[in-house]
Amino acid sequence: MKPLPPIPQPALILIMAIPISVVLIWLIVGFSLPPAYWWGFFSFLFQ
Amino acid sequence: MWGYLSEFWGAVSQVGDYTVTWFQSLGNAVAGAIGGLLEDLTHHFYDIFYIAQWFLDNLGEMLATAFTPLTWIFNFVKGFFVSATMSLEELGIEVPEINLISDNVKAVFEIVPYMNLLLTAIAGVFGLMIVIFIVKRASRI
Numbered sequence: 001m002k003p004l005p006p007i008p009q010p011a012l013i014l015i016m017a018i019p020i021s022v023v024l025i026w027l028i029v030g031f032s033l034p035p036a037y038w039w040g041f042f043s044f045l046f047q
Numbered sequence: 048m049w050g051y052l053s054e055f056w057g058a059v060s061q062v063g064d065y066t067v068t069w070f071q072s073l074g075n076a077v078a079g080a081i082g083g084l085l086e087d088l089t090h091h092f093y094d095i096f097y098i099a100q101w102f103l104d105n106l107g108e109m110l111a112t113a114f115t116p117l118t119w120i121f122n123f124v125k126g127f128f129v130s131a132t133m134s135l136e137e138l139g140i141e142v143p144e145i146n147l148i149s150d151n152v153k154a155v156f157e158i159v160p161y162m163n164l165l166l167t168a169i170a171g172v173f174g175l176m177i178v179i180f181i182v183k184r185a186s187r188i
Contacts, residue, residue, distance in 0.1 A: 026077075033070060033073075034067070034070050036067040036068075036070035036071045036074070037070040037071070037073055037074040038074060039070075039071055039074065040070060040071030040072060040073060040074025040075045040078070041074035041075070041077055041078045042074075042078070043071070043074070043075070044074065044075040044078035044079055044082070045078050045082070
């Protein structure tokens with residue numbers, strides 16, 4: 001099988017930056033909410 | 048910008064009471080959304096694994112069915128030899144004790160002092176005689 005061509009640098013930065021920034025925004029917004037939010041989040045995950 | 052943000056926050060806070068249950072429900076919804084996203088990604092792989100499992104299960108069953116006559120023959124032969132070489136006690140059959148020498152005769156022999164020693168000596172002498180006989184026969188060749 002032929003090796004895949006390397007991902008171009010701008011695309012690589014976007015691929016890494018978008019999920020990281022989404023998760024960071026989610027964490028910041030989440031920490032500004034009352035703890036009941038995280039309680040609900042983890043109670044769903046470990047139900 | 049700040050005016051817009053404060054107006055936005057005012058609109059959000061005017062919608063209703065944000066209770067503890069509301070925030071819990073929000074957390075539940077976010078976790079459910081993340082879980083659903085992962086489920087969408089993994090569901091197809093699980094489907095493929097289930098198909099492979101189903102196929103291999105049926106293949107194994109087909110092979111087992113195809114080999115049943117051979118299995119029967121093998122089990123019959125094995126069972127035959129196992130039961131043929133079993134002792135009567137293992138088969139659950141009561142075996143009465145058979146005494147070749149009666150208790151009276153045994154008692155007479157047990158009266159003789161040093162009977163064990165005598166028997167051992169006699170057996171030893173017989174053994175020695177047999178050994179000498181074998182050596183003599185072998186030396187003749």
